[in-house]
Amino acid sequence: MLMKPEQEEQIRRTVDNPKIQLAVYSATARLKEKREEAVASEALPEYQELRTQANRIKKHTLENLDVYLEEFEANVEAHGGKVIYARNGAEVADFILGLARERGVRMLVKSKSMTTEEIHLNQRLEHHHLEAVETDLGEYIIQLAHDRPYHIVAPAVHMTRQDVADVFEKNLADPRTEEPEKQAMIARRNLREKFLAAGIGISGANFLVADSGAVCIVENEGNARLTTTAPPIHIAVAGLEKMIPRARDLAVFLKLLGRSGTGQLLTVYTSFLSGPRRGREADGPGEFYVVLMDNGRTRLLADAEKRQSLYCIRCGACLNACPVYRKIGGHNYPGAYSGPIGAIITPQYEGIAKDPWLPFASSLCGACAEVCPVKIDIPKILLDLRKEVVEDRAVHGGGFVERKAFQMYGWLMRRPKLYAMAGRIAAKMARLPGAASIGPAAKWGSVREVTLPARKSFRDQWREREKSK
């Protein structure tokens, strides 16, 4: 069994839930369409060239990551900031908790960050009575609902405005409304006081720019800008792989990120943050930290082929393009990352034995690779991971019947006469009563009709035809 029965049941429930299906399908269709328009050759003639460049820059950076990390750190410190290395989520949380304790901080605000989702930062902090408030509208809704993000770009994509009204009604004092604009206003009003009271602002990072020692953040709501400037302390938490060498590389990535994610030419806000407030500057935090998190990434770096999984700029385009994501939604993926990118990085971070079904949950249609702005060959990595699962199971048990079946297949397919005979027998067996209720035929037949093998194979028909000539 690749998958636990509960997981299978959960997936079935999602596929059978018309409300979720409609919400996810239409939202992803919108994003998909907008992306297509934004990268069409009339709109962006250099699109393919940009993808190639982005891929090349990421490849180069990761191959020389040690150099760029050093450069980044030196530049951050030259601006009065500080770089902290964290091996895992616990170390990230420890650093934040320690600092909060020292500065007497009880509450902090956060802007959208998948990296902190990955390590369950909020739970870790809350466990130590440090309140962390999400300020991105989607994340705020998710937090109030005690839910988890459904999509790496659109966290509350599975919720209707009625759902949001329910959540707000239950958690906030404001009168109920189902109008998205009014809901946004309510959120904004409730968050304003949090921004003012927060002792620390935590952000993620879209890019770490080595030659400037800067953190680049893109967003649409302005909440990240507030998170990183209003509180006295700003901490950016980022995976090591977010590094790019030079500020001018942003010209490539920013053109791709907005367009691939939401079809925007640029997101509404692009912030370029380097160091704390200086001398006569009007705003900005008094302290600036960048936490560089590993959490499995260096292990991935060691694999020359699969390393490209780290090129990801979290645009979400592969989710919107993925017919499997669009069916099973975000919550059936273990880990913070869903869709094709989740299917390749979660098994690499957590080890393939944990959720061995993940790399198999794909028809290998390749739609993800086609839209990926940094050209990650996702299907190839899925195939490599499948191979690893099979090898792992050969050693540690599991998958016995399938393994024997493929051994048999490998043996039979090199013996054309036996293969032909087996085919003739199978065509007869398939017509026996009850044949449709066993093995793969039953699985096939559970959702669609079975096509029986032909009574006479091509090779048999061909032989007759040649004889009668």
Next chain:
Amino acid sequence: MPARVSIFVTCIVDQVFPRVGMAMAEVLERAGYQVEFREDQTCCGQPAFNTGYREDARKVAGHFIRVFRDAEFIVVPSGSCASMITHHFFDLFPKGSSQYEETEYLAPRVIEFSRFLTEVAKVDDVGARFEGIVTYHDSCHALRELRIKEGPRRLLRKVRGLELREMSAAEECCGFGGTFSVKFPEVSGGMGRTKLDSILATGASTVVSIDSSCLMQLQGVFSRAGAPLKTMHLAEVLASR
């Protein structure tokens, strides 16, 4: 122009859709080729490769190479199997191995059926007649690995009596995906139903593709849903008169 072509009748066509193989041979003959079928052929190894069984896939791929190594052209009624041979055999054999080198020699001569017609034989009109409204399903590997998009449509447009209508989700996967279809039947079936909706919206009565596996999936979904739709391989349409 080569007078002789070899056909690789994929295992699914051989066992489940022999009429597709026969139709392909007929169209090729009509286009002036002498068609040979090498009896020792079996499969390309894709089922094992896609499921992670590289060792078993390698054995089958090796057999394929042995059977076809001296053929001038190998025409394949499937984008997926053609792509397995021309792209993924390279993932199976280590660079520098004799089989890798043989693949380098073989791959350029392995050609998907519609591409063979439009790019090697250079015919768009094979003299077919088919009455009906048809929509074309882009099979994923043909579209994204082999970059086949216009060729089959061009061939269809030349068929007398045939009206080609595009569906909105032409490029969306049908949900087959090999062993995926039985490992995740609900998801696979759901994908097929999404495709069905898009097909129904065109008003077409027949769905055409260049991959029999997609068509088996779609036909299964149509029949279960009671949708009065037919599936046909491109070769079958082109063989009709």
